[in-house]
Amino acid sequence: MNKRILLVAYENDVLESFPVTLRLAGHKVVLAHGGLQAIKQARALSPDLIVLDAALPDMDGPTVLEILHRLPSTAGIPTLLLKARAHRLMPLRLKTAGARAGFTQPLNPGELLRQVGNTLAQCRMLDLQKATTEGHFLEAR
Numbered sequence: 001m002n003k004r005i006l007l008v009a010y011e012n013d014v015l016e017s018f019p020v021t022l023r024l025a026g027h028k029v030v031l032a033h034g035g036l037q038a039i040k041q042a043r044a045l046s047p048d049l050i051v052l053d054a055a056l057p058d059m060d061g062p063t064v065l066e067i068l069h070r071l072p073s074t075a076g077i078p079t080l081l082l083k084a085r086a087h088r089l090m091p092l093r094l095k096t097a098g099a100r101a102g103f104t105q106p107l108n109p110g111e112l113l114r115q116v117g118n119t120l121a122q123c124r125m126l127d128l129q130k131a132t133t134e135g136h137f138l139e140a141r
Contacts, residue, residue, distance in 0.1 A: 017109065051112075
């Protein structure tokens, strides 16, 4: 698959286990440890996917996501949001901010890979539909 994934997290368990899981599946993983660093990395790298922790030291994940979706260079990057616990208002905020999905931790490696794969496949299908509608073909990304 070999997609570039920006993993934004603060907790050691996420930073230790998720990169290994994603790399073993063939993805290139870039780490960011806070919201500001995530925004800078996303703008510089234009990753295929962002996996974003909701609890960051400098700003929360939905705020980072809202900023990313307002910037032309990062607005189209699909994002999965990880949250530490279920919160009744979080799904609405995630949808409003533009997250593809939100997941409550702990998330096992198999579920992480399934969600990453599903999101990347959905994005590819949307790209293909758009290209077909516009009458041109996309280069393989």
